[in-house]
Amino acid sequence: MQICVMGAGIAGLAAAWQLQSEGHDVTIIDRAGAGAGASGANGAQLSYAYVQPLADPGIWAQLPGLLFSRNSPLTLRPRWDIDQWRWGASFLAACRARVSRESTVQLLALAADSRRAFERLLAEQAIECDFSATGKLVLYSDERSFAHARRQLALQQGLGVQQRAANAAECVEIEPALAGYQRNISGAIYTPGECAADCYKVCLELLRLLRARGARTIFDTEVGGLVMRSGRVAAVRTAAGLVEADAFVVALGSASARLARSQGLYLPVYPLKGYSLTLPANDSAPRVNVTDAARKVVFARIGQRLRIAGMAELVGDDLSIPATRTRNLAAAARDLFGDCGDLSQCEPWAGLRPATPTGLPVIGPHPKGPPNLVFNTGHGALGFTLAFGSAQRVAALLRAPRAHRLRPAAATPVPYSA
Ligand SMILES: Cc1cc2nc3c(=O)[nH]c(=O)nc-3n(C[C@H](O)[C@H](O)[C@H](O)COP(=O)(O)OP(=O)(O)OC[C@H]3O[C@@H](n4cnc5c(N)ncnc54)[C@H](O)[C@@H]3O)c2cc1C
Numbered sequence: 001m002q003i004c005v006m007g008a009g010i011a012g013l014a015a016a017w018q019l020q021s022e023g024h025d026v027t028i029i030d031r032a033g034a035g036a037g038a039s040g041a042n043g044a045q046l047s048y049a050y051v052q053p054l055a056d057p058g059i060w061a062q063l064p065g066l067l068f069s070r071n072s073p074l075t076l077r078p079r080w081d082i083d084q085w086r087w088g089a090s091f092l093a094a095c096r097a098r099v100s101r102e103s104t105v106q107l108l109a110l111a112a113d114s115r116r117a118f119e120r121l122l123a124e125q126a127i128e129c130d131f132s133a134t135g136k137l138v139l140y141s142d143e144r145s146f147a148h149a150r151r152q153l154a155l156q157q158g159l160g161v162q163q164r165a166a167n168a169a170e171c172v173e174i175e176p177a178l179a180g181y182q183r184n185i186s187g188a189i190y191t192p193g194e195c196a197a198d199c200y201k202v203c204l205e206l207l208r209l210l211r212a213r214g215a216r217t218i219f220d221t222e223v224g225g226l227v228m229r230s231g232r233v234a235a236v237r238t239a240a241g242l243v244e245a246d247a248f249v250v251a252l253g254s255a256s257a258r259l260a261r262s263q264g265l266y267l268p269v270y271p272l273k274g275y276s277l278t279l280p281a282n283d284s285a286p287r288v289n290v291t292d293a294a295r296k297v298v299f300a301r302i303g304q305r306l307r308i309a310g311m312a313e314l315v316g317d318d319l320s321i322p323a324t325r326t327r328n329l330a331a332a333a334r335d336l337f338g339d340c341g342d343l344s345q346c347e348p349w350a351g352l353r354p355a356t357p358t359g360l361p362v363i364g365p366h367p368k369g370p371p372n373l374v375f376n377t378g379h380g381a382l383g384f385t386l387a388f389g390s391a392q393r394v395a396a397l398l399r400a401p402r403a404h405r406l407r408p409a410a411a412t413p414v415p416y417s418a
Pocket residue numbers: 006007008009010011012029030031032033034035036037038039040041042043044045046047221222223224251252253254255272273274275276298309310350351352353354376377378379380381382383384385386
């Protein structure tokens with residue numbers, strides 16, 4: 001089949017790679033180039049076990065502090081934007097124990113597939129992406145949030161996930177760079193099997209492999225719309241002309257909902273803005289992935305660099321980088337690790353997570369849309385982690401479209417078929 005993949009972020013490129021590996025001819029369109037969107041400088045965590053969605057019942061107690069504190073990692077800037085309100089309402093509706101549990105189960109399954117597929121890629125292709133199998137510590141600074149995390153731990157251990165609780169001293173044993181911060185740690189969840197890598201480098205390497213096997217890339221070219229024929233998509237409209245294909249994969253990240261809307265389809269995907277800093281690391285920088293749960297900031301070592309990432313803002317498509325945000329990320333790094341790298345050389349970045357209310361991605365044709373238009377988006381805070389498992393599902397859908405068609409979206413959509 002001729003397959004056109006829209007979007008050259010990690011979701012689009014992983015899907016293109018999987019499809020090409022199964023014998024399809026792929027064309028990839030992007031308005032910029034590989035890794036130009038949220039995949040550019042994300043938190044670098046391959047968080048296969050720590051998949052708990054943001055929509056969690058615990059959010060209700062934190063909500064006033066999160067929304068109204070000046071240094072809150074979560075920001076809502078209300079806009080005259082029906083999609084923002086609709087998304088926000090669905091998010092709050094998803095903050096229930098049952099929904100969070102079901103999402104966790106589905107995300108763990110997708111993450112496990114993704115891990116296998118990515119590790120196969122690493123084993124079979126010489127790809128350079130600063131990969132490390134570091135393990136991950138999620139730190140809690142108060143007893144209440146740690147108790148909540150232990151309940152999630154019990155759920156995940158019951159599902160076979162290798163994770164355990166650790167006290168402050170154990171945290172320092174696992175990651176000596178935390179020694180100066182030990183007194184602030186109430187406890188942590190340790191996941192020895194988590195990994196880190198540079199998502200941008202993975203994108204570039206996938207692009208290299210795809211091109212070497214004959215993929216066509218049309219970059220610096222905006223997807224303008226779709227041309228329909230007999231209830232199916234016949235072509236993508238671009239400034240460079242029409243791009244025809246038998247099937248089309250939408251992996252436009254947080255812009256995917258706009259393309260869906262052009263076809264009269266609602267996709268529950270909204271941009272959730274975050275920031276990162278990347279700096280040259282020194283010996284005081286952590287080697288284990290560390291998350292400060294209260295600040296919602298993650299730290300990952302990628303090669304000789306330290307990536308610090310976090311914040312979640314519901315502010316539309318705004319990609320500006322306010323100085324307060326970079327200051328807060330830098331302050332978090334100093335608090336936890338002291339002088340861990342040259343902050344004067346840090347590269348600030350902002351990206352838009354393509355977020356769904358439940359945290360589950362949208363993989364498949366829309367129930368009311370054309371059958372040859374397959375969405376692969378909405379991976380939220382886990383797009384790097386989930387990209388390769390999602391790619392397999394996209395390929396399976398295109399192999400047997402009828403068997404895998406999505407169920408109609410309910411109030412809380414079931415975004416992909418298991
Ligand atoms: C601060 C931050 C930290 C994160 N940390 C992690 C982490 O540690 N681990 C993890 O797994 N995930 C993390 N994520 C999430 C992850 O980065 C995203 O889920 C993932 O990058 C989404 O990939 P994507 O390919 O769907 O979207 P994108 O990477 O945004 O790609 C979409 C592509 O579509 C293109 N495009 C958009 N509109 C058009 C158009 N009209 N025409 C043509 N091209 C278009 C863009 O140029 C872009 O290249 C983080 C995200 C952020 C913001």
